Amino acid sequence: MQGLKLLSSLRLTVALLGFAMVLIFIATISQVELGIHEVQAKFFRSWIAWWDIMPGEKKVPIPIPGGTLLGSLLVLNLLAAHGARFKFSWSKVGMVVIHSGILLLLLGELFTGLLGREAQMTLNEGQILNYSTFPREVELVVIRPDSDGLETVTAIPQARLKDGAEFPFGGFSVRIQSYFSNSEILAESEATEAFDKTHATEGSGKGYAVLRKPREATDDRKDLTSAFVEIIPDGGKSQGRWLLSNALKGEQSFPAAGWLWKMAIRQRRLYHEFSIKLVDFSHDRYLGTDVPKNFSSKIRILNPDTGENREDLIYMNHPLRYGGLTFYQAGFENNDSTTIFQVVRNPVWTIPYIACAMVGLGLLWVFSQHLIKAISRRNKPTPAP
Amino acid sequence: MRKFVLLAPLSLFVLSSCKDDKIHTYRVANDAAAESPAPPDVDSMRAEPEIATLAVGWKVPEDWKQEKAGQFATAAYALPEGGRVTVSKLAGDGGGLAANLNRWRGQVGLKPVADKDVSGQPLKIADSDEVMQLFNLTSVDSAADAEGILAGILPLKTETWYFKFSGSVGVLRKSEAVFAEFLRSVRIAGSRKSASASAPSGLKKVKVTPPDGWTPSEGSSMRAASFSIAGPDGTTADVSVVPIPGDSGSVLDNVNRWRSQLQLAPLASADDPALGNKDESPAGELFVSHMTSSEPILNGKKAAMGTAILKRPGMTWFFKITGEATLVEANLGQFDAFVRSATFPE
Numbered sequence: 001m002q003g004l005k006l007l008s009s010l011r012l013t014v015a016l017l018g019f020a021m022v023l024i025f026i027a028t029i030s031q032v033e034l035g036i037h038e039v040q041a042k043f044f045r046s047w048i049a050w051w052d053i054m055p056g057e058k059k060v061p062i063p064i065p066g067g068t069l070l071g072s073l074l075v076l077n078l079l080a081a082h083g084a085r086f087k088f089s090w091s092k093v094g095m096v097v098i099h100s101g102i103l104l105l106l107l108g109e110l111f112t113g114l115l116g117r118e119a120q121m122t123l124n125e126g127q128i129l130n131y132s133t134f135p136r137e138v139e140l141v142v143i144r145p146d147s148d149g150l151e152t153v154t155a156i157p158q159a160r161l162k163d164g165a166e167f168p169f170g171g172f173s174v175r176i177q178s179y180f181s182n183s184e185i186l187a188e189s190e191a192t193e194a195f196d197k198t199h200a201t202e203g204s205g206k207g208y209a210v211l212r213k214p215r216e217a218t219d220d221r222k223d224l225t226s227a228f229v230e231i232i233p234d235g236g237k238s239q240g241r242w243l244l245s246n247a248l249k250g251e252q253s254f255p256a257a258g259w260l261w262k263m264a265i266r267q268r269r270l271y272h273e274f275s276i277k278l279v280d281f282s283h284d285r286y287l288g289t290d291v292p293k294n295f296s297s298k299i300r301i302l303n304p305d306t307g308e309n310r311e312d313l314i315y316m317n318h319p320l321r322y323g324g325l326t327f328y329q330a331g332f333e334n335n336d337s338t339t340i341f342q343v344v345r346n347p348v349w350t351i352p353y354i355a356c357a358m359v360g361l362g363l364l365w366v367f368s369q370h371l372i373k374a375i376s377r378r379n380k381p382t383p384a385p
Numbered sequence: 386m387r388k389f390v391l392l393a394p395l396s397l398f399v400l401s402s403c404k405d406d407k408i409h410t411y412r413v414a415n416d417a418a419a420e421s422p423a424p425p426d427v428d429s430m431r432a433e434p435e436i437a438t439l440a441v442g443w444k445v446p447e448d449w450k451q452e453k454a455g456q457f458a459t460a461a462y463a464l465p466e467g468g469r470v471t472v473s474k475l476a477g478d479g480g481g482l483a484a485n486l487n488r489w490r491g492q493v494g495l496k497p498v499a500d501k502d503v504s505g506q507p508l509k510i511a512d513s514d515e516v517m518q519l520f521n522l523t524s525v526d527s528a529a530d531a532e533g534i535l536a537g538i539l540p541l542k543t544e545t546w547y548f549k550f551s552g553s554v555g556v557l558r559k560s561e562a563v564f565a566e567f568l569r570s571v572r573i574a575g576s577r578k579s580a581s582a583s584a585p586s587g588l589k590k591v592k593v594t595p596p597d598g599w600t601p602s603e604g605s606s607m608r609a610a611s612f613s614i615a616g617p618d619g620t621t622a623d624v625s626v627v628p629i630p631g632d633s634g635s636v637l638d639n640v641n642r643w644r645s646q647l648q649l650a651p652l653a654s655a656d657d658p659a660l661g662n663k664d665e666s667p668a669g670e671l672f673v674s675h676m677t678s679s680e681p682i683l684n685g686k687k688a689a690m691g692t693a694i695l696k697r698p699g700m701t702w703f704f705k706i707t708g709e710a711t712l713v714e715a716n717l718g719q720f721d722a723f724v725r726s727a728t729f730p731e
Contacts, residue, residue, distance in 0.1 A: 128492050130413075150412045150487070150497065159406035167408070206685060271413065275491055277532075300532065302494030309494045309531035 008080035016077065020070050026051050037136055038215075043067060045113050068110075075106050094365030101358030108351030116346040119270045120330065123278035124338050128302070130275040132343040133267035138225045138246050142167075142174055143262040157268065161227060171257030175230045177241060182223040184211040185247050198228045198241070203252040205243025225265055231256055270343070274303035274323055279311060281332060281339045295329050297339040314341065414487050414497055441539070441546055443472070444570035446563055459642075466559045468552025470567070474544050482538060485547065486520060492551075493522050493532050508537065513573045515541060517548075519565075529555030537568045546571075591626060591702065594726040596719040599624065614708070614716055620684075622708025622716060624723070629701050636660065636672050636694060639703075643690055647678040661692075666725045671695050673724075675717065677710050689713035693724045702727070 006012065027043040030051070034042065043049040044067030051062045065073075078099055119132035140156040156167055158181075166175040178198050188199065191209035200206045210226050226245035230238040231254050242252055244265040251262035277300040284293040296315035301308050301322060314320045320327040324345060331340035445451070449462040449470070458473040487497035505518030518540075523533030530553050537548040548571070550557065550564045557564075591609045595601075602613040602623070610626040640660055641651040652660055661674030677689040689710035695702040704727075706713055706720045 130491065146412070150414055150484075152410065152412050154408060154410045156408050157406050160408065204681075271411070275494065277492070302491070302532075304490075304494055304496040307494070309528070311530075 004080055004084055007076055008084040009077075010081075012077050013074070013081075016070055016074050019065050020074075023049070023064060023067060023070065026064065035216075071106050071110060075103060078103055078106075091369060094362045094369060096362070097365060098359050098362030101355045101360075101362060104351060104358065105355035108348055108355060111348045111351070112346055115348060116344070117270060119343045119345075121276065121327070121341040121343050122333075122338060123276065123297075123299075123341070124334065125278050125281060128275050128277040130273075131269040131271045132341075133269055135222060135267065137268040138223070138265050139268040140174075140176075140227065140229075140244065140265050141251075141263060142169060143251060143264075144259050145262070155269070158225070161225075166232075169257070172231055172233045174263065175232055175238075177228040177230055178210075180210055180212050180226040182213045182215045183226040183245065183247075184213055185209070185224065185226060185243075185245060186211070200228065200241050200243035202240035202254070203242040204248055204250070205245070205252070208243055210243065210245075227265060229263070233257075270345075272323060272325070273305055274301060274308070276301060276327075276341075278339055281336060283332060283336045295332060297329060297341070414484070414491055441474070441541075442572050443548075443567065446567060459638075464550075464552075464556075464560050464563070467556040468550060468560060470548070470550045470564065472546065472548050474546045478540060478545055482518070482540070482545075485538070486522075486536075489520075489522055489534050489536060489549070493534055495522060505538065508568060510539070510571055510573055511569070515539060515573055517568060517571065519568065523554050523557060529553060529558075533557050535561065535564055537571075539571065541573070590730050591628070592728045592730065593626060593723060595624075595723060599719075599723075609702075614706075614712065616709065616712035616715075620686075620709040620712050622706055622712045624706045624720065625704075626727075627703045627705075629703065639694065640674050640676075640692075643674070643692060643705075644676055647676055647688055647690060648680055648682055649676060649678065666695065666727070668725075668727050668729060669695055669697055671724065673721070677714075683709055686710065691717050691720050693721075695724070695727070697729065 023043060026049075027039050030043065031039045033052075043051075046066035047069045048063050049066040051064050053060045053062050082096075082099065117134075119134050121129060121132040123129055138158050138161075140161055142154045142156075144152045146152055154167075154169070160167075161176060161179050163176060163179050165179075166173050178196060180196075185208050186195070188207055188209045191211070195209040195211045199209065210228075213224075216223050224245060224247040226243065226247065228241050228243055230241050232238050233256065239254065239256070242254070242263070244252065244263060246265050246267060248264075251264040253260055253262045255261070278297060279300055280298040282294070282296045282298070284296075285291060286293050294315055296313055298311060298313055299320070300311050303309075303323075312320055312322075314327055314329050316329055319329070324347065326344045326346075326349075328342040328344065329339070330342035332338060333340065445462060448465045450465075452461040452463050452469070458471045460472040462470045464470065481500070483498065483500040483503045486503055490497055505520045508517040508519055509515075510517060517537045520534075520536045520538070522536065523531070532551070533554040535550040535557055539546040539548070548568055550560070552560075593610050595612050599612040599614055602611045608625050609628050610624075612624040614622040614624065616622065635655070637652060637655045637660065644651055659676070661672055664671045664673050672694040674692045675689070678687045680687070682688050687710040688708065691706040691713060693704040695704065704720070704724045706716060
């Protein structure tokens with residue numbers, strides 16, 4: 001009971017809010033060095049965040065409570081406070097609704113972190129795609145072309161890629177000899193001593209050397225993830241070593257277990273049940289200037305399940321919500337012939353709106369109660385002196 | 386309530402510890418280029434030269450406007466009522482009937498079909514034993530502005546031809562009959578029945594003198610002569626002489642097709658110096674080209690091609706040497722002499 005008392009104390013609430021302010025301040029400063037994605041993962045989606053107080057050559061990491069820990073404790077603090085002191089009365093309804101709204105807001109952030117996804121879809125005019133890619137995540141894919149014209153794809157996520165990892169397939173294994181989360185690839189003739197001594201013996205990566213590099217922090221730079229992999233038949237010797245990288249275009253093939261397989265490291269894909277075709281991209285400017293007036297993408301939605309085959313327009317501040325995803329106009333390239341959509345999947349996107357509405361209603365209820373009391377006090381006849 | 390408070394930390398910990406690091410296996414249509422998915426396959430090109438494909442011909446309606454065909458298509462036409470017809474060919478089975486059909490089905494929002502369920506309406510090619518398969522990739526209830534495709538796929542022994550009419554469903558319905566007429570006009574000049582009609586046998590004879598070291602090879606029925614050159618390290622180069630009745634397209638079209646096989650960008654105009662040179666030979670005017678891939682695309686090495694186009698009355702002769710770049714370049718002089726040695730019995 002002592003624990004519940006401590007957990008339900010208002011002092012803990014104040015302390016946690018204080019830590020949250022410090023965390024936001026540190027994360028904002030660290031964003032200069034690390035970029036927004038790294039900061040989100042390191043400070044807000046972690047139990048303990050290791051703050052590098054002197055970024056640069058000398059690392060002095062200090063542990064501070066991460067966003068997940070603070071958020072969880074705030075939720076528990078709120079629940080414990082109600083658990084310890086809750087007694088229903090109409091005068092407290094407003095406070096209960098306000099706290100429920102705050103609780104929902106905190107849980108909404110937790111579920112957004114767990115279930116939300118942000119990907120990109122890059123389309124050339126006339127191109128059709130049924131998948132988006134995650135710009136900061138890669139996957140190792142091993143593909144078996146099937147006789148019916150489709151392909152069986154086994155996608156190994158980046159979190160599973162590490163030195164020595166081995167992935168069995170029927171009749172052979174794919175073994176990662178060396179893994180580079182970010183790298184530089186150069187022709188062997190141009191490589192220096194700092195480059196890794198491993199070399200490919202098969203595939204299109206032959207003749208290239210790989211240099212290990214720290215992960216890119218800024219949003220405008222992408223990691224070049226690479227790996228030297230071996231194909232090892234069951235009970236046999238290695239068939240050779242391939243260099244796979246998202247810097248190398250296309251897949252590399254290898255024969256194994258009676259099939260001609262393909263493999264690659266590529267940006268991780270999120271497949272959709274429908275396809276999007278870019279019909280036309282427009283980049284309007286104000287007459288006689290280069291000042292952008294509007295970016296818009298005329299697209300066609302092709303959905304075999306619903307039979308939809310229709311056009312739509314995505315432009316600034318006018319995203320397309322379709323199939324549980326939201327497509328925002330995020331960018332363009334290739335002389336205005338390629339569009340880039342930010343594809344956001346957030347099944348709990350309505351929660352912040354509901355939570356804010358609840359807090360608003362609760363506040364309205366509380367203020368109304370106070371107002372009614374104040375008015376009734378004023379109208380009460382004052383006793384004669 | 387208190388039990389809930391005690392359970393909450395555990396559930397929060399479990400939820401926030403979830404990471405999407407599972408290995409997933411799924412089946413999808415293969416990643417294909419928009420129009421023609423098969424990358425240039427130098428090995429298959431060497432085994433069976435693409436030049437034989439030029440034996441397929443068709444009659445274009447007068448009001449169709451010829452358009453720039455692009456890197457992979459052989460021909461493209463804009464129809465007066467709207468829509469676009471493209472003709473393209475791929476080596477071998479082009480990756481399979483189902484794969485190509487499913488790619489198109491995806492483009493118009495139809496579900497993929499399994500290989501066993503792929504069946505088109507047969508159209509027998511006149512003067513030939515070959516059969517084209519016709520597909521209508523629109524659904525009956527498609528809105529007029531929905532996209533659709535009408536297609537004819539003609540599988541031949543060594544290659545597959547694709548005749549594709551794409552546009553809105555309304556446009557397709559309007560010009561359906563014209564496209565069907567266009568497909569009925571397709572002929573195979575080198576086929577068993579039409580060869581004698583379209584190419585008198587005398588016109589297909591050539592006498593050539595191969596240099597030492599070139600050995601006659603089996604080739605194919607389309608070849609008038611075929612040789613193989615053995616190089617060091619087990620490399621080989623292939624030499625072919627293929628006659629095609631008639632004009633057989635512009636030099637630019639032919640060179641761009643060869644360039645695409647070497648994964649080189651197409652040339653924009655016939656004035657580009659990379660196109661090649663005109664030359665004279667005892668048998669007539671030649672157009673000679675030489676091209677080398679910029680990437681190692683043949684057994685980890687660069688590939689090269691030497692070609693000569695010789696136009697004779699009623700027949701165009703294509704001489705070609707292909708293979709690993711070093712071997713081809715070492716034999717270019719002999720290839721030139723080989724081309725000039727050609728004589729044509731009357």
